[in-house]
Amino acid sequence: MKIEEVQTTNKKSQKYQKLPFVFLGQRTNFKILSNDVEVLDVHYIPKLRAFVECNGKDCEFCETNRQLYRENPKTFRSHPNYFPVSTKYLLNVYETTPAIICPNCGEYYKDTQVLTCDSCKASLVGVQPQSLNRVHILRIGIKIFDKLKKFLIDPSTMVDDKDDYQEIIEKFDGEIPPIQAWNFVIRVDPNDKKEQDFQVNSNPSKVFVPEEISNLTLHNLKDAHYLRLSNDEMKLIYKGVTIRDVLNSRNSQSSAEVQSVSEDVVEDIQNAVDSLFG
Ligand SMILES: [Zn+2]
Numbered sequence: 001m002k003i004e005e006v007q008t009t010n011k012k013s014q015k016y017q018k019l020p021f022v023f024l025g026q027r028t029n030f031k032i033l034s035n036d037v038e039v040l041d042v043h044y045i046p047k048l049r050a051f052v053e054c055n056g057k058d059c060e061f062c063e064t065n066r067q068l069y070r071e072n073p074k075t076f077r078s079h080p081n082y083f084p085v086s087t088k089y090l091l092n093v094y095e096t097t098p099a100i101i102c103p104n105c106g107e108y109y110k111d112t113q114v115l116t117c118d119s120c121k122a123s124l125v126g127v128q129p130q131s132l133n134r135v136h137i138l139r140i141g142i143k144i145f146d147k148l149k150k151f152l153i154d155p156s157t158m159v160d161d162k163d164d165y166q167e168i169i170e171k172f173d174g175e176i177p178p179i180q181a182w183n184f185v186i187r188v189d190p191n192d193k194k195e196q197d198f199q200v201n202s203n204p205s206k207v208f209v210p211e212e213i214s215n216l217t218l219h220n221l222k223d224a225h226y227l228r229l230s231n232d233e234m235k236l237i238y239k240g241v242t243i244r245d246v247l248n249s250r251n252s253q254s255s256a257e258v259q260s261v262s263e264d265v266v267e268d269i270q271n272a273v274d275s276l277f278g
């Protein structure tokens, strides 16, 4: 091959766009922008603390789960190769969690004690936390989704005070307020990340639809997914291969037109995994 025929790609220059997922901190504040929801089945891999999308009816992980169940119907859940499947619900939200926003590059930090921007190294000393006000994709499990669904059908289930409820309804001419009107909070117990608490702010003065909300561009939920592995790659996980190595070997085999997965992606997946436990 001649020099001029070699296709070069500078991996560092391939700017990876961070997926705009909500990272569930101890407290996440948001409005829901649309009733549209994307539903995904995922497997949780305890030893890697990672979620991987289920491959449906031919899924390698499902097949192994079934086999483990057949072999040991009582204890299969504690087998290290048992990767339980659960459903995740993805929604477009307007996140208003207070955060430190880097004045230099726009990166944000929910840890308001942060002193330096990881992304551009700018000093964040003296920067005051502010409401994020960004369109993000929220991923929730069945527990919170069920509560949310119940609430949307009958908000009185979560608005404790009857007078407050009456006042809210009156503000909306006797109708139940639209989904965009409510402020929601998800709290995560830092000591037990599985313990998530879902609340609605039912203060009548705060239940309203902000004018600018209709101009926001929503994310395409079809593009938002969890890590996807082929059945062959799933087999590697049982052999102890890490997700990073699976993705790296994908890179080295990939042809020019297949976009490589950068270190950032692997990092981001790990961050997402860490913050979305449960
Ligand atoms: Zn599966």
Ligand SMILES: [Zn+2]
Binding pocket: 102, 103, 104, 105, 106, 107, 117, 118, 119, 120, 121, 122
């Ligand atoms: Zn920065």
